[in-house]
Amino acid sequence: MPPATNGAQDVGDRGLPHSPDLPERRLALTFDAFDARHHTLWLRYAHTQVGGRAAAETVVDTTCARLLEHWPHVLAQESVARYAWAILKEEVARWLYEHDLQPVLVDTAAFHAAIRKLLLYETRDQFAVLQGEIGLYAAIDRLPERQYDVIVLRYVLHVPDEDVAAYMGIEVATVRSHVRHARRRLAKDLDVRGTETGE
Known part of the structure; x- marks a missing residue:
């Protein structure tokens, strides 16, 4: 279950309001815009933890899939960026656990x-x-x-x-x-x- 959040809203995410009748295409566009803004940093962070580009991409892809699956719920959070960061960290921890590894700083x-x-x-x-x-x-x-x-x-x-x-x-x-x-x-x-x- 994704963790609850209660912090201040990220300035960069204020343009992502949620309403029950928001069309599916518009939801997808808001996710694409959010992902485009944060994807590179997510990849870089995951790479420092899991030790390889392919593994980092797997972690971030799984993170994105989780976020997209529950995107209306994610948009309802006080800080979308903080919520997404928590999901990314969960996926990093899950990947490391499944591969019986500890975080590494590879660069x-x-x-x-x-x-x-x-x-x-x-x-x-x-x-x-x-x-x-x-x-x-x-x-x-x-x-x-x-x-x-x-x-x-x-x-x-x-x-x-x-x-x-x-x-x-x-x-x-x-x-x-x-x-x-x-x-x-x-x-x-x-x-x-x-x-x-x-x-």
Whole structure:
């Protein structure tokens, strides 16, 4: 069963009103427009979790099928983007469970660059030591779910704070708070001394 939502409506989705007599073709057009706006990011996020393009496409196709099947119900939610994000995450979790896998961040270069920026390392030597001796993936994986999503969306996929907030159904200030807490937690987990934790 799709999760209930109760957050603020995403500005980009306000043009999607629902009424009982909305013709089927118009419903399909609103879905196509919504999908066109979000599909690429969904694919990129799924790819970071399931480890391959084909698997990511399967996850997103299943997500889209679920959304389209219940599209009038989806349109009735306070935030269509947040509701769709929850469905995407359910499908990612289902795919990983069915394949007995854990989430992976497959674009290693992008991930390491994101972590470097995230923790604001002072020297390359320090980062090289961390790369060689500490499981960065494991450190990220140990973050609470919301901090994990914020870090992946903001630093790996380069999604603006406002869009991260819309996807997750939280305020922009909360996105930034999650970043600060994630920085502190990662710095402690990786034993990084002198790491700056400001924005």
